[in-house]
Amino acid sequence: METEVLPETIYDVPTPAFLVDLERTKKNCSRMRERCWxxxxxxxxxxxxxKTVEGGDLQTDGTRRKIVVSTLEEADFFSKNGFDDILYAYPITASKIQKCKEISAKCEQFHLMYDNLESLKALQNSPPGNGRAWSVFLEVDIGGDRTGIPWDDDRIISFAREAVNLSNIDFQGLYSHDxxxxSCTQGKNNKQGALEEWGQTASSRIVETQRRLxxxxxxxxxxxxxxxxxxxVPDGSLSSLxxxxxxxxxxxDYMQYLIGSCEESDIACRVATRVVCHKEEQNRMYIDCGFLGVSHDGLYNGPEQSGMAKFIGHDELKFIGMTQELGFVSTNDGSKLDYQKYPLDSMLFFYPWHxxxxAANHSVYYIHSGDKIVGKWRPTRGW
Ligand SMILES: Cc1ncc(COP(=O)(O)O)c(C=O)c1O
Known part of the structure; x- marks a missing residue:
């Protein structure tokens, strides 16, 4: 097999590139495991x-057991790579059942999530095969206006009862994203304790729902x-879950840092980009990272002036807009850009908003340890 030639350092990658700091990633994974323990x-x-095998290995500490996925493509990819006990935490509907059967046949445990009776009955009428039942979680909306039955709605009881009573269905319990x-912000400039307070509300809503059932x-x-x-930043009451x-x-990412979920030094990914144009009459420069390198997410949401990205080591810079392949950069305070500091082809790195x-825009992630590139991860894509 041909050995892959890697760029030597983070300054040698073709841009735009998605970079992953291996040490920070490992630390984030072990910290969450210890917290749960x-x-x-x-x-x-x-x-x-x-959406990578390597990331899944770090998150599961190599067990490849007990994961959640958001697409059937992810479920298929992880099951083919030896992962098991997979929860497809997305509202199941009839059109997806055939694909679920194929995935289920490759797993010892494959779970689905439902929030309506129509889908539940479709599952009953189309069992996974081999005498097995569909393992299902009822999705509960504890706030956040997404899918799921509101936690204080009586349909929770009737929908759970239906799952318990139907043949071909094995009711597991409740799933909630929260x-x-x-919308909690206890990071920079915000209310201390907001996340713990929300955690208390979240746990009491789920525990109350489980108690009613x-x-x-x-x-x-x-x-x-x-x-x-x-x-x-879990409140102690979450231990009842x-x-x-x-x-x-x-x-x-930068959004999590502003919320208060992590320190800036925990952000384990960054985007590498290069300056491609100086436009003094606009007080702008252009970088080779547009919305296909970073996504639009956060462009209009940034609670801080710096908006959707945080340029590393360049607090003075602001990401102000983009087209498909170009990013527009100016200064945070409207002062004149000092173009000498950012020659053409010079590299900039930023923490993405989300x-x-x-990551979803990149087919390869460059993994680095310090400045050295030590590998590439290739995510699965599609739905
Ligand atoms: C259904 C579901 N569960 C869990 C998560 C994980 O949440 P987070 O991205 O905050 O870690 C998400 C994220 O969107 C989700 O949609």
Whole structure:
């Protein structure tokens, strides 16, 4: 087999490039595992951020067991690579059942998530085969306005009961993402304790839902919470849950730093780009990273002036816009750009606003230890 030639250092990569700091990534993974261990909850890490075998190995400590995925393509990819106990945490609908059967045949445990009776009945009518039942989680919305049945809605009881009663269905318990944690900001300039406070609310809503089901004779083997902010700064009450399923923590990003989920020194990914044009009349320069290198995510959301990205070592710079292959950069305070500091072809690195969205634009991640490139990871793509 031909050995792959790697760029020598982070300054030699073709740009734009997605870089992953191996030491920081390992640290983020071991810290989350230890946190779960101390709280007495199981960790079922989400694979949506990186979508790679190597990232999955670091998150599961090499066991390749107990993961969450967001697409059927991810489920297929991870099952083919020897991962098992896979939860496809996306609302299941009838059109996806055939593909689920194919994946289920490759796994000892493959779980689905539902939030309506139509899909549940479609599952009942189309069992996975080999005498098996579909293992299902009921999705609970504990705030965040996404899919799932609101935690205080009585349909929770009837939908769970239906799953318990139907043949070909094995009811596991409750799944909740808890996207609300993303509106907590306790990082820079914000309210201390906001994440713990939200964690308390999240755990009480899930525990209350599980308790109501129990009162109706329905047992939940698993009732967990996801989201990197909640799981990174957990309130002690979260120890009453059985499972955490965060994903973004493997890399974190600039948004997580502003929320208060991590320190800047925990952000394990960055984008490398080069200056391609000086435009003094606009007080701008252009870089070779547009929305296909970083995504639009965060462009209009940045609570800080610096918006959607944090230029490393260049607090004065602001990412102000982009086209497909060009990024527009000016100064944060409107002062004149000092073009001598950024010659054509000079390199800039920035922490992306949302690592999941940025990583998704890259077919290769360059892995580095210090400045040295030590490998490449190739994510799966598609749905
Ligand atoms: C269903 C589901 N579970 C878990 C997660 C993981 O959350 P995070 O990205 O905050 O780690 C996500 C992220 O979007 C999700 O959609």
């Amino acid at each position: 101390k709280l007495g909850v199981e960790l079922r890490p989400h694979q949506k951020t990186h 996207g609300n944690s993303y 129990k009162e109706h004779g329905i047992e939940c083997r698993t009732f967990g919470v996801g989201s990197t902010p909640t799981c990174s 059985t499972e955490f399923h965060p994903g973004n923590y493997i890399f974190y 690592s999941c969205a940025t």
